[in-house]
Amino acid sequence: MALDARQVQDAGDGAFHRPPSRFRRWVSSDGSTPYPAVSGRYHLYVARACPWAHRTIIGRMLMGLEEAIGISFVSPLRDERGWRFAGEGYEDPVNGFAYLSQAYDATDPRYDGRVSVPVLWDRERGEIVNNESADILRMLSTAFRELAEHPVELLGGRDSQSLRADIDALNAHIYENVNNAVYEAGFARTQAAYERAVAKLFTTLDELNARLAGRRFLFGARPLETDWRLFTTLVRFDAVYQIHFKCSLRKLVEYEHLWPYARDLYQWHGVAETVSFEEIRAHYYRTHPQLNPSGLVAVQPAADFSAPLSAARPRPES
Numbered sequence: 001m002a003l004d005a006r007q008v009q010d011a012g013d014g015a016f017h018r019p020p021s022r023f024r025r026w027v028s029s030d031g032s033t034p035y036p037a038v039s040g041r042y043h044l045y046v047a048r049a050c051p052w053a054h055r056t057i058i059g060r061m062l063m064g065l066e067e068a069i070g071i072s073f074v075s076p077l078r079d080e081r082g083w084r085f086a087g088e089g090y091e092d093p094v095n096g097f098a099y100l101s102q103a104y105d106a107t108d109p110r111y112d113g114r115v116s117v118p119v120l121w122d123r124e125r126g127e128i129v130n131n132e133s134a135d136i137l138r139m140l141s142t143a144f145r146e147l148a149e150h151p152v153e154l155l156g157g158r159d160s161q162s163l164r165a166d167i168d169a170l171n172a173h174i175y176e177n178v179n180n181a182v183y184e185a186g187f188a189r190t191q192a193a194y195e196r197a198v199a200k201l202f203t204t205l206d207e208l209n210a211r212l213a214g215r216r217f218l219f220g221a222r223p224l225e226t227d228w229r230l231f232t233t234l235v236r237f238d239a240v241y242q243i244h245f246k247c248s249l250r251k252l253v254e255y256e257h258l259w260p261y262a263r264d265l266y267q268w269h270g271v272a273e274t275v276s277f278e279e280i281r282a283h284y285y286r287t288h289p290q291l292n293p294s295g296l297v298a299v300q301p302a303a304d305f306s307a308p309l310s311a312a313r314p315r316p317e318s
């Protein structure tokens with residue numbers, strides 16, 4: 001499939017290289033950019049299947065930005081023209097687009113890069129503001145804060161500059177060794193590139209597991225941005241990455257601390273409703289024919305994200 005061939009960027013080393021996102025403009029609350037944070041002006045285009053888009057779905061929900069920022073879902077299955085609004089819950093009421101590529105064309109007709117989710121769309125200017133999930137998640141908890149119905153602190157507190165640096169550093173570490181490493185394992189073209197990706201992935205999961213022995217979340221008692229960025233990979237791990245991307249050394253459920261931690265996040269108020277295992281499994285198993293030519297969808301693993309947490313890890317307060 002052409003799109004996947006493009007996604008698997010091979011620099012000659014058999015390794016998967018994710019191209020950088022192209023639209024990186026910022027919404028602001030202080031007039032410092034041409035994109036002021038205004039209720040009703042921006043719209044999110046997302047796929048429930050996608051771990052990057054999932055970050056933004058969670059961020060919008062946690063902050064209570066559902067009224068301020070609209071959302072549309074693309075179908076889990078991309079066709080030869082990419083992400084599609086195929087009807088039956090997958091519609092674009094804002095622009096009536098049939099394909100997400102129309103949003104990219106409207107923004108820059110010469111754009112020839114990947115048509116990826118998530119996309120933050122500006123209804124007023126009729127263009128994409130940003131298509132990088134890390135930026136969008138950060139904007140949701142900062143620039144959009146004043147529009148949020150129940151804002152939560154995802155960066156550890158306004159005055160905490162040193163914590164902000166730690167968050168950025170751990171985000172980068174987890175991106176390189178977990179979020180993107182599963183793709184590097186899945187799309188590697190050589191045994192060596194695959195094994196390198198798997199090695200760094202599990203070294204890092206082991207490290208994170210140890211870190212969580214002493215604390216409920218990565219930075220303490222409350223989940224921050226980094227926890228949610230890790231969560232969207234963990235929640236897909238056993239259902240997809242462990243099988244489809246051959247991240248086979250261990251399963252999430254085998255980790256003493258990571259598994260209850262992932263359940264804790266899943267059971268956090270409102271989060272389970274953002275997870276669609278159906279769409280996740282349908283998307284991965286049926287969208288990469290080079291990895292799964294039969295298109296058969298692996299059944300959902302029995303381990304239950306809703307299973308009660310032990311008293312040592314109490315259920316989150318509502």
Ligand SMILES: N[C@@H](CCC(=O)N[C@@H](CS)C(=O)NCC(=O)O)C(=O)O
Pocket residue numbers: 003004007020021049050051052053082114115116117118131132133134
């Ligand atoms: N760096 C981007 C990556 C987004 C991304 O790769 N999304 C995937 C879905 S999981 C996609 O839309 N791929 C379409 C393609 O590669 O053509 C971000 O974090 O927003």
